[in-house]
Amino acid sequence: xxxxxxxxxxxxxxxxxxxxxxxxxxxxxxxxxxxxxxxxxxxxxxxxxxxxxxxxxxxxxxxxxxxxxxxxxxxxxxxxxxxxxxxxxxxxxxxxxxxxxxxxxxxxxxxxxxxxxxxxxxxxxxxxxxxxxxxxxxxxxxxxxxxxxxxxxxxxxxxxxxxxxxxxxxxxxxxxxxxxxxxxxxxxxxxxxxxxxxxxxxxxxxxxxxxxxxxxxxxxxxxxxxxxxxxxxxxxxxxxxxxxxxxxxxxxxxxxxxxxxxxxxxxxxxxxxxxxxxxxxxxxxxxxxxxxxxxxxxxxxxxxxxxxxxxxxxxxxxxxxxxxxxxxxxxxxxxxxxxxxxxxxxxxxxxxxxxxxxxxxxxxxxxxxxxxxxxxxxxxxxxxxx
Numbered sequence: 001x002x003x004x005x006x007x008x009x010x011x012x013x014x015x016x017x018x019x020x021x022x023x024x025x026x027x028x029x030x031x032x033x034x035x036x037x038x039x040x041x042x043x044x045x046x047x048x049x050x051x052x053x054x055x056x057x058x059x060x061x062x063x064x065x066x067x068x069x070x071x072x073x074x075x076x077x078x079x080x081x082x083x084x085x086x087x088x089x090x091x092x093x094x095x096x097x098x099x100x101x102x103x104x105x106x107x108x109x110x111x112x113x114x115x116x117x118x119x120x121x122x123x124x125x126x127x128x129x130x131x132x133x134x135x136x137x138x139x140x141x142x143x144x145x146x147x148x149x150x151x152x153x154x155x156x157x158x159x160x161x162x163x164x165x166x167x168x169x170x171x172x173x174x175x176x177x178x179x180x181x182x183x184x185x186x187x188x189x190x191x192x193x194x195x196x197x198x199x200x201x202x203x204x205x206x207x208x209x210x211x212x213x214x215x216x217x218x219x220x221x222x223x224x225x226x227x228x229x230x231x232x233x234x235x236x237x238x239x240x241x242x243x244x245x246x247x248x249x250x251x252x253x254x255x256x257x258x259x260x261x262x263x264x265x266x267x268x269x270x271x272x273x274x275x276x277x278x279x280x281x282x283x284x285x286x287x288x289x290x291x292x293x294x295x296x297x298x299x300x301x302x303x304x305x306x307x308x309x310x311x312x313x314x315x316x317x318x319x320x321x322x323x324x325x326x327x328x329x330x331x332x333x334x335x336x337x338x339x340x341x342x343x344x345x346x347x348x349x350x351x352x353x354x355x356x357x358x359x360x361x362x363x364x365x366x367x368x369x370x371x372x373x374x375x376x377x378x379x380x381x382x383x384x385x386x
Contacts, residue, residue, distance in 0.1 A: 001365065003035035006358055007082040007106075009064065009096060011089040013043040014050045016252040019275050021050055022173050026351045028059040034355060039082070041067050047252075068096055075099035082106050084358045089113055092136045092158070101139035107361040110137070111168075111354075112145045112154040115272040115293040134159045141361045144168045144354075146273040147294025166357065169297075170273045171350030172282045174342050179284030179334070180259025188219040189324045192261040192285075194254055194276040195268070197226030202267035202290065202310065204228070204235055209267070209316035211239035215324050221246045221261070223254060258283035262330055263323050269310045271295050278345045281305070281337035286330040288319045304340045305333060 008028075014021045028038045040054065041064040054061055067075060072095060079085055080103040088111045090097050100108050137143065137158040144166045145151030155165040182190075191210075195201040203222060210220055222232070222245065229247065236245045251257065254276075258264065264280030266289035271277075273294040280287050281298065287305035289295050299305035306323070308315040323330050359365055 001035075003037060004031075004083040004358060004362065004364060005081065006031055006036055006038045007041070007079055007085045007100075008038055008059075009041045009085065009087055009090060009100070011043060011064065014046050016047060016250055017050060018252060018254055019172075019279060021047075022176070022347060023171060023351065025050075025053055025057065026171075026173070026347050027354060028054060028057040030348075030351050030355050031358075032058045034359075036355070036358075064096070072099050072102070076102040079103035080106055083362050083364075084109060086354070086358060087111065093132065104139075107141045108139055109357060109361055110140050110143045112143055112150045113272055115150060115153070115270045133157055137164075140164075142166060142357075144357065146170050147297050149294045149297065150272045168353045168357065169345060169350055170275045170278065171347035172275070172278045172341055172345045173347045174282045174345075177255045177279045177282035177341075178259060179338060180256065182260060182262060185327060189215075189217050189263065190261045191218050191220040191263045191265060191320070192223065192257060192280075193220070193265045193267070194223040194258075194279075195226075195266075197222075197224050197228040197232060199228060200269045201226075201228075202269045203232055205311050205313050206265055206267040206316065207232065207235050207239060207241065207245070208313040209320060210241050210244065212313060212317035213320060213324070215321060216244070218263075218320060218324055219244055219246075220265075221248055221257065223248045223251050223257060225250045254279065255283065258285060261285055263288060263320065265316065265320070266290060266295065267310070267316060268292065268295075274298055277305075278341055282341035282345070284334040284338040286323050286333040287337055288316060288323070298340075298345075299337075300340075303333075304336045 012020055031038045038059045040059050041062050043064050051061055076099045079100055085100045085106055085108045087097060087100060137160060142164045143154055143160060145154055146169060148167045151165050151167045193203060193206055195203055197203060233247060236242045258280050264285040264287045266274060266277050268290050271293035277287055277289055277295060277298055287299060289299060289305060289307060290310040291307040292310045299307055301307040306319045308319055
């Protein structure tokens with residue numbers, strides 16, 4: 001049977017080796033293994049080693065911004081030569097999405113990655129937005145949410161029947177993300193957070209929580225960059241915790257940083273899935289995260305991590321105090337988190353489901369669905385008020 005031509009469009013600039021970059025590589029390799037061709041459109045700047053590896057899998061790589069500048073008609077013609085269009089991190093009514101919808105009869109798949117939906121406005125605006133939402137997905141074969149939370153939310157937003165929406169969790173390469181050598185007992189407890197430094201990621205609340213800690217043993221590394229970086233540095237100084245806080249910027253060695261960390265903190269105010277949470281779990285970190293969005297699907301409170309209400313600096317401080325003072329609890333949570341990640345978020349499994357989805361959309365062969373194993377029951381450790 002002749003293989004498919006798949007167009008993978010993602011509004012992402014792969015400036016490093018890491019999370020979503022791993023997903024793209026694995027998707028293209030799996031598609032090639034099944035005899036399919038993949039054309040990938042991404043934003044510049046692209047890390048040269050990432051592009052080299054991607055091309056080695058047989059994929060063709062183009063600049064998404066340049067593609068968009070070619071105009072609606074030209075984009076539609078190019079996309080129409082494919083069997084399946086796989087859209088990621090693109091607004092559902094962006095010009096690129098519109099070109100995909102116009103590329104008849106190519107099947108269009110839409111992956112919902114975000115939990116940020118702005119629905120402000122008066123009654124007229126909301127009514128018009130509702131009508132536009134109902135019409136948007138007419139040409140979309142089906143939607144996949146990166147968590148059940150996102151699938152339900154986006155399904156309602158666009159008026160999709162249940163058979164037109166799926167949940168395909170984000171994945172982690174558990175061979176690359178694995179526990180490493182942790183600091184010796186008695187030394188500083190290594191805390192880490194990884195985020196795009198924008199307000200809704202809540203890193204300012206993490207700094208506020210760190211400022212409340214009674215124990216001076218916690219040492220925080222903030223990985224990532226973004227517009228809030230300078231204001232966060234200033235806040236650390238204002239709180240008197242600059243000696244406990246390092247800002248490392250954008251890194252390609254996050255697996256090594258996580259593997260050597262004791263506690264991972266995700267203080268976000270909104271989260272569709274929490275990919276860095278899953279990566280930290282795979283590395284055996286004890287995780288403290290906001291009870292928001294899809295994160296509750298990753299973590300069982302008190303068993304595979306601790307959940308705190310978003311923005312609750314006192315709650316984050318209490319959870320951190322608990323884990324800083326109890327290395328046994330940290331180890332138990334980390335081991336349980338690693339088990340959960342290997343069972344539910346293994347990258348090869350989730351990528352196979354995406355390629356299955358592409359094949360199912362055009363009736364290509366028959367692929368058995370992969371069932372993710374539920375994590376086994378584990379004893380509760382370090383309980384605190386949720």
